[in-house]
Amino acid sequence: MQTDIHDAHNGFGTIRVYPDKTPIYHQGDSATRIFRVNSGVVMTFRLLEDSRRQITGFCTEGEFFGLSPHGDHMDGAVTVTSAGIQSVSISALETDAGLRAQIMNHSFRKIEDTQNLMMTLTKTSSEARVAAFLVMLADRRLRRQGPNADGLEVSLPMSRLDIADYLGLSRETVSRRLNELKSLGLIGLPDTHTAQINRFDGLRRCAGMMAA
Amino acid sequence: MQTDIHDAHNGFGTIRVYPDKTPIYHQGDSATRIFRVNSGVVMTFRLLEDSRRQITGFCTEGEFFGLSPHGDHMDGAVTVTSAGIQSVSISALETDAGLRAQIMNHSFRKIEDTQNLMMTLTKTSSEARVAAFLVMLADRRLRRQGPNADGLEVSLPMSRLDIADYLGLSRETVSRRLNELKSLGLIGLPDTHTAQINRFDGLRRCAGMMAA
DNA sequence: CGACAAATTGATGTCAGTCAAGCCTCGTGG
DNA sequence: CCACGAGGCTTGACTGACATCAATTTGTCG
Incomplete structure (x- = not known):
């Protein structure tokens, strides 16, 4: 059996390695998968109309990104360095209770992080x-x-x-x-x-x- | 049967009405309940050491607040106007799948809102x-x-x-x-x-x- | 080694914070 | 009923931190 990276599984969907500066998804894309950084650095960012940019996070090993409430991604994601990235279909949330708990925990932490960042930026x-x-x-x-x-x-x-x-x-x-x-x-x-x-x-x- | 507000239920735990400028909980308190605004306005805020303050949200009818990842509240909450507030024990999350979904949805939206606020504040x-x-x-x-x-x-x-x-x-x-x-x-x-x-x-x- | 992009350094402008004074509103008590 | 006082809001003058513009220097990759 060949180890096609698209089909490689280790308990969290497919795994893939991307070179640096590679877009993983774009702001506005429909969100079908959830991502997790395995190695390397990924950054997420939001763009305004006039091309201003706010980077919302630098994700390293173990961190999730690409979580979206509705259909569409509210941010874009790009690798900063070469990075190994795992992903799983969003539908896995419905069946996998452990994953759901993990994501929920991550969401709370993300709110806290974002608020911390906001404090830093404004105060x-x-x-x-x-x-x-x-x-x-x-x-x-x-x-x-x-x-x-x-x-x-x-x-x-x-x-x-x-x-x-x-x-x-x-x-x-x-x-x-x-x-x-x-x-x-x-x-x-x-x-x-x-x-x-x-x-x-x-x-x-x-x-x-x-x-x- | 008397309608003690502490025991009143309508599908989301106890209900209570607070006068304006009443603290609901303080930053650092251990988080045992989840809150939802029924009427009026509640604001959540975070304090820094030197008494600077960042208000993280004004919550109105239907909005949740008081969600915390770990034991402790990362923000404080105070009524701005007189407000009706529902609350439910955090343990209900484990048993009530509908509530869990609602909270999860709210968490995602909260991340988005916080990031939007951050964009506004910085850009x-x-x-x-x-x-x-x-x-x-x-x-x-x-x-x-x-x-x-x-x-x-x-x-x-x-x-x-x-x-x-x-x-x-x-x-x-x-x-x-x-x-x-x-x-x-x-x-x-x-x-x-x-x-x-x-x-x-x-x-x-x-x-x-x-x-x- | 050369060319282009990124980073640094300097000079100047501007927006919002701070300090200070005055005003308006509302509640209190004479 | 009105005078007073306190807190919140407004307005003005000044200051300062960071952005912007511009010129070098450094770094990187062919």
């Missing part, structure tokens, strides 16, 4: 937002790796513009604030797509709240 | 936000009443500060933009807590996008 300075972004990535990595906080390197596979569209800033401001955090000694930037966390506590404090 | 001018807020209230009313768009009066039971904390603005800016929309002829303000929609299309256009 904090550009510096705090960039710091919060780095803290989020670092936390995510720490959850999977050991708790060696300081000295940790996190990868930033997305472009500055992607970060900007996630944080509601301009790409210039993202650049400025990153270099500001660097000159404060909180982080290092060995190369454009890597950040080194020097003082995690300081970064957290920065993310929490910062008047100026 | 639009203060004028557009205030216009969008009025459009939302008007739409909500139109869904229940006839489709006589223009001339419609919507009530603003919440304070200017509440609106500001919903839209991520200062109370002064809310005030300024409301009066601006008034002098543009799009709305009328017969009194502080009432807005009259004069040109609904214009208001929509304003809400959609506005450079200046």
